[in-house]
Amino acid sequence: MSRAPGVTLEGSASIDGAPLFAPLRLTLPAGRWTCLLGGSGVGKSTVLRLICGLPTGASFDGTITATDTRPIPERVAYMAQDDLLLPWASVTDNIRLGARLRGQRADADRLAHILARVGLSGHAQKKPGALSGGQRQRVALARTLMEDKPIILLDEPFSALDAQTRAAMQELAADLLQGRTVLVVTHDPAEAARLGHAIVVLTPKGVTDCPPPAAPVPRPVDDLDTLRCQAELLRRLRDAA
Amino acid sequence: MKYGSAFLAIGFALLLWQGIVTLTGLPKFILPGPRLVAESWWTNRALIAEHTLITAMEVLIGLVIGTALGIASAIYLASSRVARLVIQPILVFTQALPVFALAPILTLWLGFGLGSKIAMAVLIIYFPVTSSFCDGLMRTPRGLLDLAQTMQAGHWRTLRLIRIPAALPSLASGIRLAAVYAPIGAVIGEWVGASRGLGYLMLLANGRAKTDLMFAALLTLGVFAVLLHLAVHLATRRLSGSSPDRA
Numbered sequence: 001m002s003r004a005p006g007v008t009l010e011g012s013a014s015i016d017g018a019p020l021f022a023p024l025r026l027t028l029p030a031g032r033w034t035c036l037l038g039g040s041g042v043g044k045s046t047v048l049r050l051i052c053g054l055p056t057g058a059s060f061d062g063t064i065t066a067t068d069t070r071p072i073p074e075r076v077a078y079m080a081q082d083d084l085l086l087p088w089a090s091v092t093d094n095i096r097l098g099a100r101l102r103g104q105r106a107d108a109d110r111l112a113h114i115l116a117r118v119g120l121s122g123h124a125q126k127k128p129g130a131l132s133g134g135q136r137q138r139v140a141l142a143r144t145l146m147e148d149k150p151i152i153l154l155d156e157p158f159s160a161l162d163a164q165t166r167a168a169m170q171e172l173a174a175d176l177l178q179g180r181t182v183l184v185v186t187h188d189p190a191e192a193a194r195l196g197h198a199i200v201v202l203t204p205k206g207v208t209d210c211p212p213p214a215a216p217v218p219r220p221v222d223d224l225d226t227l228r229c230q231a232e233l234l235r236r237l238r239d240a241a
Numbered sequence: 242m243k244y245g246s247a248f249l250a251i252g253f254a255l256l257l258w259q260g261i262v263t264l265t266g267l268p269k270f271i272l273p274g275p276r277l278v279a280e281s282w283w284t285n286r287a288l289i290a291e292h293t294l295i296t297a298m299e300v301l302i303g304l305v306i307g308t309a310l311g312i313a314s315a316i317y318l319a320s321s322r323v324a325r326l327v328i329q330p331i332l333v334f335t336q337a338l339p340v341f342a343l344a345p346i347l348t349l350w351l352g353f354g355l356g357s358k359i360a361m362a363v364l365i366i367y368f369p370v371t372s373s374f375c376d377g378l379m380r381t382p383r384g385l386l387d388l389a390q391t392m393q394a395g396h397w398r399t400l401r402l403i404r405i406p407a408a409l410p411s412l413a414s415g416i417r418l419a420a421v422y423a424p425i426g427a428v429i430g431e432w433v434g435a436s437r438g439l440g441y442l443m444l445l446a447n448g449r450a451k452t453d454l455m456f457a458a459l460l461t462l463g464v465f466a467v468l469l470h471l472a473v474h475l476a477t478r479r480l481s482g483s484s485p486d487r488a
Contacts, residue, residue, distance in 0.1 A: 052391050100402055103395070
């Protein structure tokens with residue numbers, strides 16, 4: 001992986017002339033986790049898709065730049081709420097999907113190493129249908145890691161999981177994605193408070209920064225500062241609604 | 242149990258048939274009874290087998306060619322917006338034309354042999370295969386395409402590794418429909434002009450008031466159609482198992 005750059009998005013978006021979000025400036029610090037928190041329909045997924053270079057259905061007026069000025073879309077790995085696993089392909093084939101789609105050979109040793117790190121070594125030949133929801137999301141995480149990109153964009157990645165699986169996945173992801181520039185889009189104040197080196201709340205009026213708790217990421221679920229931060233984030237979301 | 246009820250239904254139908262024949266006393270050149278048909282089938286078994294073989298060849302070759310053409314067209318249509326805009330309306334228009342109306346022309350062009358019947362079968366199954374597979378290719382889950390795009394995937398690899406596998410269940414239903422239509426195409430072709438095949442044999446028997454032989458040929462065609470349907474159903478079961486919505 002090349003050195004993770006910082007990313008800045010500056011501008012506004014509208015859908016058929018109706019503003020989606022007001023002019024804003026969002027900065028993702030290099031090698032850190034930024035949590036973008038917001039309610040439904042405020043355009044937080046649009047922000048993430050714009051950085052990915054994916055079609056959004058909104059027209060964006062502004063710029064998206066990396067601190068090293070190199071293009072961004074080819075340096076991102078993307079993970080969504082839906083695990084997006086191919087049901088007909090084995091766990092291994094799903095993890096090396098990126099290489100197969102680019103016509104490259106996937107490094108078998110690295111694949112085995114990543115499988116072991118997400119705790120799925122015994123499941124390499126299984127089809128996704130034979131796995132639990134948490135295991136499937138771990139395969140998706142392994143696929144993201146296999147891409148070995150400096151910028152990671154996570155769109156509500158854990159919101160479909162049950163509470164205990166979600167907490168475990170947050171810790172695993174925080175550990176495995178260390179050192180990369182990560183943007184997590186979420187509607188869950190608890191997730192933002194646990195994972196964000198930087199926490200940004202998106203409302204129709206624009207973005208506001210929220211000071212993150214002092215503890216290192218991933219913060220313990222029972223850390224008082226983190227719980228206070230979570231409450232503060234919830235308050236801001238409710239004020240904006 | 243499934244087969245048990247099928248045998249029960251067949252037995253009931255035979256009884257009903259015999260009942261109608263006995264009660265109405267219809268002459269046997271109008272409605273022969275099942276016993277007479279069975280006898281006729283047995284005496285003419287070599288003749289029927291010969292003609293069945295011809296029809297089966299027409300249907301199977303037509304099925305293979307029609308499915309291959311349909312698959313190729315669907316992939317082409319799904320890959321090109323321009324093709325969809327230009328060709329799809331033409332396809333729909335040609336489909337509005339009854340294929341049967343083309344049978345005399347096909348016979349004129351391709352002769353009385355297998356060619357014109359295969360062409361009929363191909364024409365009649367081409368559209369269902371093309372349209373259901375193309376539909377499937379156009380309905381790839383958005384998220385998978387997004388993922389492929391962020392992975393910098395090329396058009397053809399996305400097609401091969403994601404869109405085609407995701408559309409296989411749709412292709413399977415297209416091929417199943419094709420297996421139902423293909424015998425219809427072949428028999429219509431035989432009616433219009435042929436010297437061999439079950440359709441020809443039925444016309445011939447009918448013209449000579451050998452209604453029992455006509456029924457024997459008709460039932461043979463029915464059994465062949467059902468067996469073909471079952472075989473295609475089994476062969477396409479694997480394709481249907483890979484739907485992205487399942488898992």
